[in-house]
Amino acid sequence: MQAGGDAGHRCALQVQGLTLRYNDVLALDGATARFPTGSMTAIIGPNGAGKSTFLKSVLGLVEAEGAVSAFGGPVAQAMPRIAYVPQRAAVDWSFPVRVIDVVLMGCYRKTGLLGRIDRRMTAHAMAALARVGMQDFARRQIGALSGGQQQRVFLARALAQGADLFLLDEPFAGVDAATESAIISVLKSLRDGGATIIAVHHDLTTVAAYFDRVVLMNRRTLAEGPVAETFTRDALAQAYGPALMLDPTGSSAV
Amino acid sequence: MIWQALMLQGGYNSVLVSLGAALLGAAAGAAGAFLTLRRRALMSDAMAHATLPGIGLAFLAMVSLGGDGRFLPGLMLGAALTAGAGLWAVQRLARQMHEDAATGAVLASFYGAGIVILTLIQGLGTGRPAGLESVLLGSTAGMLRADALVIGFGGLAVSLALWALRRPLAMVAFDPLHASMMGVNPRRMDAALMALVLAVVLVGLNVTGLILIVALLVTPAVTARMWSTTVTGTATLSALIGAACGYVGAAISASVPDLPTGPVIVLLAAGVFALTLLIRGHRDG
Numbered sequence: 080m081q082a083g084g085d086a087g088h089r090c091a092l093q094v095q096g097l098t099l100r101y102n103d104v105l106a107l108d109g110a111t112a113r114f115p116t117g118s119m120t121a122i123i124g125p126n127g128a129g130k131s132t133f134l135k136s137v138l139g140l141v142e143a144e145g146a147v148s149a150f151g152g153p154v155a156q157a158m159p160r161i162a163y164v165p166q167r168a169a170v171d172w173s174f175p176v177r178v179i180d181v182v183l184m185g186c187y188r189k190t191g192l193l194g195r196i197d198r199r200m201t202a203h204a205m206a207a208l209a210r211v212g213m214q215d216f217a218r219r220q221i222g223a224l225s226g227g228q229q230q231r232v233f234l235a236r237a238l239a240q241g242a243d244l245f246l247l248d249e250p251f252a253g254v255d256a257a258t259e260s261a262i263i264s265v266l267k268s269l270r271d272g273g274a275t276i277i278a279v280h281h282d283l284t285t286v287a288a289y290f291d292r293v294v295l296m297n298r299r300t301l302a303e304g305p306v307a308e309t310f311t312r313d314a315l316a317q318a319y320g321p322a323l324m325l326d327p328t329g330s331s332a333v
Numbered sequence: 334m335i336w337q338a339l340m341l342q343g344g345y346n347s348v349l350v351s352l353g354a355a356l357l358g359a360a361a362g363a364a365g366a367f368l369t370l371r372r373r374a375l376m377s378d379a380m381a382h383a384t385l386p387g388i389g390l391a392f393l394a395m396v397s398l399g400g401d402g403r404f405l406p407g408l409m410l411g412a413a414l415t416a417g418a419g420l421w422a423v424q425r426l427a428r429q430m431h432e433d434a435a436t437g438a439v440l441a442s443f444y445g446a447g448i449v450i451l452t453l454i455q456g457l458g459t460g461r462p463a464g465l466e467s468v469l470l471g472s473t474a475g476m477l478r479a480d481a482l483v484i485g486f487g488g489l490a491v492s493l494a495l496w497a498l499r500r501p502l503a504m505v506a507f508d509p510l511h512a513s514m515m516g517v518n519p520r521r522m523d524a525a526l527m528a529l530v531l532a533v534v535l536v537g538l539n540v541t542g543l544i545l546i547v548a549l550l551v552t553p554a555v556t557a558r559m560w561s562t563t564v565t566g567t568a569t570l571s572a573l574i575g576a577a578c579g580y581v582g583a584a585i586s587a588s589v590p591d592l593p594t595g596p597v598i599v600l601l602a603a604g605v606f607a608l609t610l611l612i613r614g615h616r617d618g
Contacts, residue, residue: 140510158514165510174370174507175558175567184504187515194500220562236511 090151091116091244091275097136097145099129106132107143108298114277119270121280121290121306125319128297130279131166134246138163149244157244159188162237164247167230172222178232179217182207185239207239208232212261227258234262238269245269247278251285263289286310346481350473351583353481354540356488358549358579358598361533361541362571363495365550366557367526370506370564375433376423376527378547379440381534383419384412385447385543388468389454403465405480409535412468412543416531419443471542471595473583480539487536491529492572502526503564540583541595549575552602559613578602 092114099107106129114120122130136143138161139154149157162185182204187194189203208214211231221229230250237245245266251259266276266289280286286293286306293309295302295318302314368374391411396402419439426435451465495502501522504512509519530550537546557571582598 135510138510138514140513158516161514163511163514165508169510170508175562175564176503176507177562180503180563181507184507184511184515187500187504187517190500193497194504196500240515 089116090114091118091149092137092277093146093148094133094137095146097133097143097147099132099136099141099143105298107136107145109145110296110298110300112294112296112300112303114275115292116275117270117273118292119266119276119278119290120292120294121278121286122294122296123280123283123286123318124296124301128318130296131248133296134163134248134277134279138246159240160242161244161246162240162242164230164233164237164245164250166248167226167233167253169248170229170233172229174221176221177217178208178213178219178221178224179204181221181232182235182239185236188240204235204239207235210238211235211265225255227254230254231258231261234265238265243274245274245276245278247276249279249281252281283315346476346478347584347587349478349481349485350476350587351580353483353485353488354473354583354594354598355576355580356485356492357533357537357540358488358553358575358577358582359572360488360491360495360529360575361537361546361549361579362553362557362573362575363492363568364526364530364533365552365554365575366564366568366571367495367499367502367506368530368550369554369558370503370567371523371526373523373526374547374551375436376420377530377534377550379423379436379443380416380420380527380531381543381546382440382447383422383443384416384534384538385444385468386450387411387413387415387447388465388538389447389450390415392454392465393450405477405483405539408468409538412535412538413531415443415447416534420527420531467542467593468538469542469544470593471537471540471545471586471598473540473587473594474590474592476539484536484540487532491532491536494525494529495568498522498525499565499568506564540579541598542593545595545599548599549578549602552599552606553578556602556606556609559609574602574605578605 090113094110094112097107097110110133122133124130132141135141137147147154149161183196183200186200186204190196190200205214205217208217211234213228213231213235216224216228221232250262270276287310290306292304293306294300295309295314297318301318302309368377388408388411391408392402395404395407422439423435426438454465501517504515504517505519505522513519533550534543534546537549541549553571553574556574557567561567561570578598578601582601583594586592586594586597
């Protein structure tokens with residue numbers, strides 16, 4: 080567990096040799112990465128590279144082998160400081176729950192016995208909704224919103240938790256342009272406030288504009304580091320195979 | 334006669350029985366709301382059918398000890414033991430096959446065993462086993478005052494427990510991964526919900542009977558779901574529907590000779606559901 084040495088306390092999250100086997104398939108093969116405090120990292124890689132599984136294993140929601148530490152200690156201990164935004168496809172949108180109820184679920188650790196909610200807690204949840212521009216939708220049924228609005232509500236739930244390590248699984252998948260820019264500006268302001276952001280990301284053309292670090296993975300981590308050094312044509316070819324047509328590194332290097 | 338029963342004029346005992354059935358209906362409606370949102374409705378059916386061998390064995394045990402074989406708390410204890418065994422069997426089998434197949438296999442096996450034991454009891458001619466069949470379809474006619482009190486307070490206790498646990502239960506049903514990150518243990522909440530559903534099944538043995546209790550758990554819940562946009566709203570409305578059906582059903586059954594209570598209650602619930610479908614059916618979600 081001393082893999083990071085003195086760097087341990089400056090790392091929000093450290094992952095060492097994360098390995099997970101589903102039946103005969105290796106979903107993760109010794110994935111190793113460090114996520115410095117206050118950084119914003121994109122996890123990229125081809126479909127089936129185990130990116131979502133990586134996030135879930137880090138959180139202990141899926142049991143994998145390997146060592147994970149958050150803020151220099153066990154993840155379970157740091158859980159109150161961690162927020163996770165699931166993939167949109169993983170949510171039951173027909174569930175009878177309003178926008179404000181979803182966000183209040185993020186306040187559960189702060190509420191009273193068995194989740195008793197008072198006016199202060201509702202105000203806290205409303206403030207989180209306002210940060211993502213969804214305050215006017217508080218009483219709407221979650222299923223009646225657009226995909227982008229739903230994604231923003233889940234980001235608001237994460238904000239309400241008061242975490243400083245955010246793990247997001249494809250936050251921009253299937254959302255409109257307005258939502259994408261709303262989410263990225265919230266994430267950037269969180270990072271500027273010292274929080275650490277880790278997002279599974281698909282759109283290679285926006286990596287350089289949105290993130291400052293990148294982790295390239297295909298079941299194991301192939302490269303990690305600042306976007307300028309790590310997000311190279313060679314590294315991408317190694318992760319995705321030589322069939323990758325466009326060259327996203329060139330178009331958005333500025 | 335039915336009118337008198339509905340208007341609380343059917344005598345002290347039948348009023349008590351109707352109120353007991355109403356509280357049971359409320360508990361079943363509320364528990365059913367959380368059960369269906371967690372997608373465990375059929376699990377309750379397996380659990381209910383798995384009570385039958387326990388009821389038979391408890392009857393035999395109590396008669397052989399020289400007691401009254403139909404002593405309700407004794408029957409409930411036996412029912413709880415085999416229902417727990419059935420629940421464990423479903424979860425154990427679900428590791429090797431799909432949960433619906435496991436549920437079906439356990440339901441049929443335990444119920445078959447229960448019917449065999451009941452038939453053996455009738456062959457023995459011990460005591461007065463005639464009352465034992467009432468656990469299948471429910472019979473509130475001639476129910477003892479003590480039984481009505483057990484049913485009423487049991488239903489009340491389950492409803493209060495569900496009210497206290499409504500937020501963590503809703504979190505686990507909506508997003509179990511997030512719930513566990515927020516310090517709510519989904520496995521523990523599922524176990525608590527199953528225990529409360531088991532309590533409903535046991536308390537309901539003499540009212541709806543074990544065959545139809547699943548309908549009282551599911552029908553008010555899906556009906557309420559079509560009117561409400563929140564978990565608490567769904568559970569509350571479901572409890573009210575269940576209470577109304579329990580009250581009216583018990584009153585009707587008590588005033589018509591030989592009419593089992595369970596089918597009447599379930600038909601009332603189905604009527605409310607059909608009406609809801611007519612009014613709200615065109616809406617999605």
